[in-house]
Amino acid sequence: MKKQTVCIVIGLLCLLSVRGQRLSSTEVENPISPSLGILVGTAGGGLEFYQPFGNQFGIQAGFSLMPFDTQIIGTYGQQETRSQVRARLHNVHILFDWAPFYKASGFFRHLIINAGGGYFMQAKGYIQTTLNESYFYGDIEVPYYLIGEVNTRINWNETIAPYLGLALTDIWIDNRFGLDFGLGGYYLSAPSVQLTGTKLLEYNQANGPIIERNIRNYRFLPQLQLGVNYRFKLKY
Amino acid sequence: MFYMLTGLLALAGIQSCENPLKDVNILVSSEILKYTTLLHVSDTEGEPLSNLSVTIKGRDAAYIYNLEGRKQFKLDGGLLNLGIHPEHEPTPGNPIVFQVELSGSGYLTQVIPVTIVDQQFSSINAISVMDLDAAPAGVTVYTPTVALVNNAIAKTLILTTPLSNASEQSVQITLPVGTQFLDENGNILTGTELTASIINADTDKEGALSIFPGGSLATSNIYLAESSNAYSGVFNPAAFTNIEFFVGGVPVRRFSQPIEIAQQLDPGFHNVNTDAPIALGDQLTIFSYFTHEARWDYEQEATVEADGDALVSTFSTDHLTWFLSGNFLQACEQPATIQLEASWFDSSVSYPLTIEAVVAGKVAAAITVSINADNRIVKFNYLPTQGVTIRVRDNRGAILGEQAVNATCGGTTILSLNDPATVNDPTVTLQLYVRCPGQSEVISVLPTFYLYYKEHNSSDDYAFLGVVTDGFLSTRLLTVETVVYDFKAVWGNNIKIVGGHRVQEDNSGTVGIEPGDIIGTKAGATNLAILSEKCSEL
Numbered sequence: 159m160k161k162q163t164v165c166i167v168i169g170l171l172c173l174l175s176v177r178g179q180r181l182s183s184t185e186v187e188n189p190i191s192p193s194l195g196i197l198v199g200t201a202g203g204g205l206e207f208y209q210p211f212g213n214q215f216g217i218q219a220g221f222s223l224m225p226f227d228t229q230i231i232g233t234y235g236q237q238e239t240r241s242q243v244r245a246r247l248h249n250v251h252i253l254f255d256w257a258p259f260y261k262a263s264g265f266f267r268h269l270i271i272n273a274g275g276g277y278f279m280q281a282k283g284y285i286q287t288t289l290n291e292s293y294f295y296g297d298i299e300v301p302y303y304l305i306g307e308v309n310t311r312i313n314w315n316e317t318i319a320p321y322l323g324l325a326l327t328d329i330w331i332d333n334r335f336g337l338d339f340g341l342g343g344y345y346l347s348a349p350s351v352q353l354t355g356t357k358l359l360e361y362n363q364a365n366g367p368i369i370e371r372n373i374r375n376y377r378f379l380p381q382l383q384l385g386v387n388y389r390f391k392l393k394y
Numbered sequence: 395m396f397y398m399l400t401g402l403l404a405l406a407g408i409q410s411c412e413n414p415l416k417d418v419n420i421l422v423s424s425e426i427l428k429y430t431t432l433l434h435v436s437d438t439e440g441e442p443l444s445n446l447s448v449t450i451k452g453r454d455a456a457y458i459y460n461l462e463g464r465k466q467f468k469l470d471g472g473l474l475n476l477g478i479h480p481e482h483e484p485t486p487g488n489p490i491v492f493q494v495e496l497s498g499s500g501y502l503t504q505v506i507p508v509t510i511v512d513q514q515f516s517s518i519n520a521i522s523v524m525d526l527d528a529a530p531a532g533v534t535v536y537t538p539t540v541a542l543v544n545n546a547i548a549k550t551l552i553l554t555t556p557l558s559n560a561s562e563q564s565v566q567i568t569l570p571v572g573t574q575f576l577d578e579n580g581n582i583l584t585g586t587e588l589t590a591s592i593i594n595a596d597t598d599k600e601g602a603l604s605i606f607p608g609g610s611l612a613t614s615n616i617y618l619a620e621s622s623n624a625y626s627g628v629f630n631p632a633a634f635t636n637i638e639f640f641v642g643g644v645p646v647r648r649f650s651q652p653i654e655i656a657q658q659l660d661p662g663f664h665n666v667n668t669d670a671p672i673a674l675g676d677q678l679t680i681f682s683y684f685t686h687e688a689r690w691d692y693e694q695e696a697t698v699e700a701d702g703d704a705l706v707s708t709f710s711t712d713h714l715t716w717f718l719s720g721n722f723l724q725a726c727e728q729p730a731t732i733q734l735e736a737s738w739f740d741s742s743v744s745y746p747l748t749i750e751a752v753v754a755g756k757v758a759a760a761i762t763v764s765i766n767a768d769n770r771i772v773k774f775n776y777l778p779t780q781g782v783t784i785r786v787r788d789n790r791g792a793i794l795g796e797q798a799v800n801a802t803c804g805g806t807t808i809l810s811l812n813d814p815a816t817v818n819d820p821t822v823t824l825q826l827y828v829r830c831p832g833q834s835e836v837i838s839v840l841p842t843f844y845l846y847y848k849e850h851n852s853s854d855d856y857a858f859l860g861v862v863t864d865g866f867l868s869t870r871l872l873t874v875e876t877v878v879y880d881f882k883a884v885w886g887n888n889i890k891i892v893g894g895h896r897v898q899e900d901n902s903g904t905v906g907i908e909p910g911d912i913i914g915t916k917a918g919a920t921n922l923a924i925l926s927e928k929c930s931e932l
Contacts, residue, residue, distance in 0.1 A: 235419040243414075287420065295426040296463020304480055308420065358423040365418045372414045 189257050189268050190216035191328050191389045195338055197222070199383030202247065206338075208255075208327070208387060216255035216270070223248045231290055240290035245283040247379065249344070251276030253321060265326075272323045276344055281314035283349075285369075287359075306357025310369055312376075315347040323381065333392045340383040349373050427461060427477030429484065429510055432518045432844060432884070435472045435496060438530035438604050440855055442472020443523055445498055450476070452492040452507075452688070457482035469496075471882075471889050476508075484512045489729075489775070491614070493688045496523050502593065502605060502636070505688040507614045509775040511729050516861060518762050518844075522604035526591075531560040532602030533595045540569075540588040542641070546650075547573040547588075555594045565594045565635045566656040566706075574650035575641045582650070585642035593636040597660045597720070603756065606634065607683045607690075607716050612751060612759035612776040616681070616690040616722070624689075626776040630666055630754045631720040632678060633657035633707060639714055652710040657719045659698065659705040664754045666721045666781055672705060674698055680709050683716035693717070723753065723778040728804025732772045732784055734795075736811040739767040743821055743868045744860035745788070745814070749774075751799070752783040764860040779803050788814040789857060789871060822872040824901050825865060843883050847871070850878035850894050872897050 188210035195206040202224025210216040226245040231238065253274030259266040287308040293300045323342015331337050351373070353366035435443050448467040450458045457479040460466055467474065474494070484490045489511040497503040502524040510517070529535050536555040540547070553567045575583045595602040603611070606629075614626035635657055639646035663672040680693040696707040696719060707719035732749060739745075744764045749772050751759045763772055782799040784807055794811040824845075845867060846856035860867050862883070872879065880893040 230413075230415060232415065234415055235421060237420055237422060239420050241415060283414075285414065287415075289420075289422070293422060294463075295424070296459060297465055298426065298459060298463040298479060300426055301481055304426075305422070310414075312414075358426065359420065361423055362421050365420070368417050368419075369414050372412050372416050375412060376414075 188213050188216065189260055189328060190255060190270065191336065191393060192391065193328065193336065193387040193389045195385045195387030197338065197383045197385030199340070199381055201379055201381040206385065214257045214260040217252065218255060219252040221250045237293065238290045239287050241285050241287040243283065243285050246280045247278060248280040249276035249278045251321060255327070268326045268329050270325050270327050272321065272325055272342060275318045275320050277318050278314060278316060278346070281316065281346065283312035285310040300358070304357055306355060306359040308353065308355045308359045308362050308365070311352045312349050312373060314349050317347050319344040319346045328387060333394055334389055336387045336389060338385040338387055340381065342381050344379040344381065346377045346379055349376055426463065426480055427459065428480065428515055429478040429490070430461060430516050431476050431508060431510060433474040433476070433494060433506070434518060434520045435469055435474060436522060437525045437528065438522045438601060439528065444469045444472060446496045446501060446523060447498060448474060449495040450492055451495060454482065454490045454492045457490065458492055473884050473889065475884065478510060484510055486512045496521070500526055502526060503685050504609060505685055506609045507688055509614065511773050511775065514773050518858065520760070520762070521609045524605045529559055530601035530604065532599035533593065533605060534559055534561045534564070536592040538590050540590070542586055542588055545574055545582060545584045547571055553590065553592065555592055561594065561596055563594060563596045563633055563658045563660060565592065565633070565658065567592070567637065568654040570651060570653065572651070573653060575639060575646040576648040576650065577644055578647040580648065583641035583644050583646060589640045591638040595634055597631045597633060598662050600757065607685065608688060610759050611753065611756060613690070614776055615688055617692060619692045625724055627722055627724040628753045628758045628776065628778060629681070629718060629720055629722055630756065631718050632659040632663040632672060633720070634716065634718040636716045637714050646714055648713045652712045654708065654710050655717060656701065656706045656708040657717065658701070659707055659719065661705060666723065666754050672698060674700055674705065678707050678719045679722055680707070681718045681722065683718070685716070723781060725776045726779050726803030729773040729775050730777045730799055731806040732774065733806050733808045734765060734770040734786065734811055735808060738813055738817045739770060741767040743870060745870065746858045746860055748787045750785045750787065751777055752785050753781055762858055784809055786811055790815065816870045819870045820874050820899055821868055821870055822874060822897050822899055822901065823868045824862070846882040847879050850880050856882045874899055
């Protein structure tokens with residue numbers, strides 16, 4: 159699935175490059191237009207404001223909201239469990255853009271390198287785990303409401319996370335709208351895990367360090383984004 | 395450069411997507427049964443009994459399980475652990491009520507009524523079952539044989555129990571001429587011989603009272619005169635007798651005509667009706683008890699008469715069973731709450747105390763509990779509000795406090811305790827951890843278990859040390875370094891004995907198979923099997 163995603167992304171890039179080559183201007187001007195964009199991607203969706211400086215620099219600022227919910231069913235220990243996973247990663251960010259090939263014609267003109275940082279107002283995950291099957295103690299079928307749950311809270315510090323990435327920005331759709339594509343990532347603080355259990359699942363604290371070990375690489379938040387920007391001035 | 399960066403970013407993204415639950419092992423606590431009770435079954439000499447059959451009966455029997463959640467009940471080392479189904483726990487005003495029948499060849503069958511009330515999470519019941527060949531002092535077992543003519547008594551016959559085995563009270567049974575014997579269906583039994591088993595007990599001897607039906611003078615399922623409702627309360631017996639007759643091996647239930655029973659009374663009996671020593675002309679109440687139904691029935695009133703120097707209670711009956719002459723004190727419907735107060739209580743140090751309810755000089759009920767500052771409330775069932783004194787003893791039998799029970803039904807009696815002799819002894823802490831085979835982490839999912847102790851190689855019985863909760867127990871009953879102890883741990887249906895150990899002030903150990911762990915040297919393979927089995931259940 160992940161390989162397919164990578165292939166699709168690369169294929170899309172190729173398509174965009176063809177489109178970019180055909181429609182790009184040959185005039186020496188900043189490929190970044192003053193504009194407002196809507197972006198959707200792996201790190202959530204948000205709004206982005208673009209402002210060029212000179213011929214090859216720009217700044218972009220915006221926010222991104224990522225609510226992510228899923229369910230994991232699996233056997234961890236002797237019992238099949240059902241885990242509701244909720245992640246909330248919301249940030250405001252500011253990035254500096256550099257268009258190294260602004261003099262080039264075609265696709266490479268739109269390639270920019272972004273660097274900056276994001277402040278994560280919310281960066282946390284929550285896993286609520288319960289048994290997914292009847293639990294028998296000897297001959298006794300223990301009712302669901304007596305079993306309880308394991309609640310795992312994952313927190314990243316509310317600090318500024320650096321960002322580095324590449325983007326194809328403001329690719330011509332028409333004289334008002336441009337297409338944006340970005341690939342990069344935030345480097346987050348090390349996550350901490352708090353695990354509590356209730357009722358019969360109370361004594362599961364030993365799983366806290368295991369989950370912390372599993373997610374210790376959850377520091378890199380990859381961002382693959384697609385978006386459309388609205389230019390404040392018509393571009394011909 | 396672009397492709398290199400793209401590849402790096404994709405790789406980093408994929409790498410970070412480890413399943414957060416990988417290697418997680420969700421543990422389900424085995425403490426499903428929050429309400430448990432432990433029956434400590436011994437013969438009248440205190441020897442643990444294991445060769446008895448156990449039957450759970452009564453209203454809430456369906457909700458009673460062993461501590462492994464099974465419907466299998468077996469005595470092991472004299473211990474029987476019972477738990478209540480988690481969906482049928484007691485609530486205020488709705489206790490769980492059942493009976494435990496203990497029977498075996500050569501033993502006097504006992505049916506113990508058990509009531510577990512709201513918040514009474516654990517309790518210990520000491521039960522004596524009499525070996526018919528080893529009656530305690532003050533109990534006479536008399537087994538005469540009588541010839542029958544035409545299935546009947548040929549001429550009026552008087553059976554009198556001898557004053558043997560240190561007994562001071564006897565019973566006299568008069569079978570009139572022509573008496574025939576009926577089975578439970580009312581059929582006349584045929585045979586040439588009547589065999590009898592008559593057990594008579596002195597009521598002023600604590601050992602003899604241990605054979606009292608139900609194991610306690612405070613009891614339930616009592617039907618009073620002209621009442622169809624069962625009551626509970628305390629008996630104050632002046633005499634009690636069990637009579638069993640057999641014709642042709644078939645138990646006799648009734649007679650073709652009434653027989654007469656004259657019970658010799660304890661001369662020191664305190665009649666609670668007159669609040670004075672028993673005297674000629676006093677009225678006593680006669681109750682009968684049918685063992686298999688654990689049911690007491692009012693029979694009649696009897697006047698105290700003289701028989702030579704002795705006082706007797708004489709009455710007629712047409713059926714056989716246990717008979718009691720004495721007083722009955724009806725209980726209030728709410729359990730009596732006893733709150734213990736002491737300056738030496740500590741939230742972490744447990745202390746086994748025996749709390750007795752004393753009525754007319756007799757121990758009507760006794761409970762041994764593991765007390766600490768957080769757990770110092772004891773509830774007694776079946777107690778009346780008048781005439782009851784609560785007495786607290788430490789593990790050496792010393793009385794630490796004594797007070798009349800609160801006269802309000804369901805009220806709380808606050809009892810201040812004196813210092814026990816061990817109050818300034820060092821605290822010994824026992825902490826147990828468990829490491830499952832193949833695991834690096836110790837687990838904290840430990841079941842609650844009972845811990846007993848005795849001095850190594852002592853012929854004494856194991857004494858109750860306390861309840862080990864989450865693997866932890868702190869006590870002042872053990873002597874550090876100088877004394878060698880044997881310990882007995884009772885965990886569900888498992889009993890483990892660890893012999894020959896000295897203790898330090900702080901004792902901790904991990905049961906497991908890693909270097910430094912404890913697995914035991916005497917039964918290491920068995921211990922490992924138990925450990926593996928239990929770990930597989932986690």
